[in-house]
Amino acid sequence: MKQTAPAEAISRKYPEWIVFVVTRDAAGKPNIMPAGWAMICSGNPLMVCVAIGHSRYTHKCIEQTGEFVFAWAGENQASLVEYSGSHSGAEENKFEKFSIPTAQPSVINVPLLAEAAANLECKVHQAITTGDHTIFVGEVVAAHVPDPPIRKLDNFAGNYCVALPEKS
Amino acid sequence: MKQTAPAEAISRKYPEWIVFVVTRDAAGKPNIMPAGWAMICSGNPLMVCVAIGHSRYTHKCIEQTGEFVFAWAGENQASLVEYSGSHSGAEENKFEKFSIPTAQPSVINVPLLAEAAANLECKVHQAITTGDHTIFVGEVVAAHVPDPPIRKLDNFAGNYCVALPEKS
Numbered sequence: 001m002k003q004t005a006p007a008e009a010i011s012r013k014y015p016e017w018i019v020f021v022v023t024r025d026a027a028g029k030p031n032i033m034p035a036g037w038a039m040i041c042s043g044n045p046l047m048v049c050v051a052i053g054h055s056r057y058t059h060k061c062i063e064q065t066g067e068f069v070f071a072w073a074g075e076n077q078a079s080l081v082e083y084s085g086s087h088s089g090a091e092e093n094k095f096e097k098f099s100i101p102t103a104q105p106s107v108i109n110v111p112l113l114a115e116a117a118a119n120l121e122c123k124v125h126q127a128i129t130t131g132d133h134t135i136f137v138g139e140v141v142a143a144h145v146p147d148p149p150i151r152k153l154d155n156f157a158g159n160y161c162v163a164l165p166e167k168s
Numbered sequence: 169m170k171q172t173a174p175a176e177a178i179s180r181k182y183p184e185w186i187v188f189v190v191t192r193d194a195a196g197k198p199n200i201m202p203a204g205w206a207m208i209c210s211g212n213p214l215m216v217c218v219a220i221g222h223s224r225y226t227h228k229c230i231e232q233t234g235e236f237v238f239a240w241a242g243e244n245q246a247s248l249v250e251y252s253g254s255h256s257g258a259e260e261n262k263f264e265k266f267s268i269p270t271a272q273p274s275v276i277n278v279p280l281l282a283e284a285a286a287n288l289e290c291k292v293h294q295a296i297t298t299g300d301h302t303i304f305v306g307e308v309v310a311a312h313v314p315d316p317p318i319r320k321l322d323n324f325a326g327n328y329c330v331a332l333p334e335k336s
Contacts, residue, residue: 001271009311012286041219042299051209103169118180131210143177163331
C-alpha cells in the first residue's frame with residue numbers, strides 16, 4: 001500500500017454505476033444528466049440521493065421544482081450517457097434533440113426513461129451543500145421497472161457497457 | 169415500464185460496489201463493515217460519504233471519533249465482506265478475529281486495509297440524518313493504493329466477485 005494522489009486512488013473505483021437524473025425546470029422543460037455520484041441513503045422510508053455540481057442545470061431544476069427521477073441506465077443508453085453528459089439543458093431540450101423514449105410518471109411531474117433499468121420517482125427531502133456539490137436527498141414516492149427487464153449499464157472508465165461477474 | 173414495489177426496482181441495481189468503512193471506537197478498538205450505500209460527493213475539496221444505519225456499531229464509532237477509512241473492496245476480500253457484514257463490532261474485534269491484513273494510515277488513527285483496491289482516509293465534515301440512516305460526509309485527507317493494483321470486488325446480489333465489461 002503506497003500513499004498517492006487522491007485522483008489515482010479514485011481511478012480505482014471503476015466500474016461505477018450510472019444513474020440518470022431526470023428533472024424539469026420551472027418552465028416545464030425536461031432535462032437529464034448522468035451521475036455516478038448517487039446512492040441509496042435510507043431503507044424505511046426509502047430514500048436515494050445524488051450529488052450534483054452547483055453549476056449544473058439539473059441543480060437549478062431540482063431547486064426550482066423539488067422533484068427528480070433517479071434511473072439506473074439501461075444497456076442501450078450508452079450514447080445517451082455521452083450525449084446528456086456533454087450538453088447543457090440550459091441551452092436545449094435534450095429530450096427533443098435526442099428523441100429520448102419516455103414513459104408516464106404516476107406521482108411527480110417528471111418523465112420516466114422507457115429504456116432505463118429502473119425508475120424511481122423522488123420528492124426532495126433535504127439538500128445539503130458538500131464542497132462544490134449539493135447532495136439532494138429524495139424520498140421515493142413511486143417505482144417503475146421495464147417488463148421484460150433491461151440490463152443495467154455500468155461505467156468502466158468511459159467504456160459504458162454491461163458488467164458481467166467473473167465467476168457466477 | 170410498469171409501476172412496481174420499490175423493492176423490486178431496487179433489486180435492479182446490481183452490480184453495486186462494495187466499500188469497507190473502517191473505524192475505531194472511543195477505546196481504540198478497530199471496526200469494519202461493508203457498505204453499498206457510499207459515493208463521492210465533492211470534487212474540490214474531495215469528499216466521500218457513506219450512509220450508515222443508526223443501530224450499527226460503525227455509527228457509534230464515527231460519532232465518537234469523527235474519522236473513517238473509505239476503502240473499495242479488493243478481489244480477495246469476498247469472505248471479509250460476508251464476515252464483517254454479519255458480525256457486530258460491539259461484541260468483538262473483527263480485525264483480531266479475522267486476522268485482517270492492515271497498513272498504516274498517514275493522517276487519521278484508523279487502519280488501512282492492505283488488500284483493498286484503494287483506501288481513503290476521511291475526517292467527518294458533516295453528518296446528516298436521512299430516515300433510518302445517517303449520511304457521514306468525509307473530507308479525504310490522504311489516499312493510498314496497493315502496488316501492484318488489486319482489482320475491485322463488486323456485489324452481484326450476494327455473489328461477490330470482479331465485474332468484467334461485456335465489451336471492451
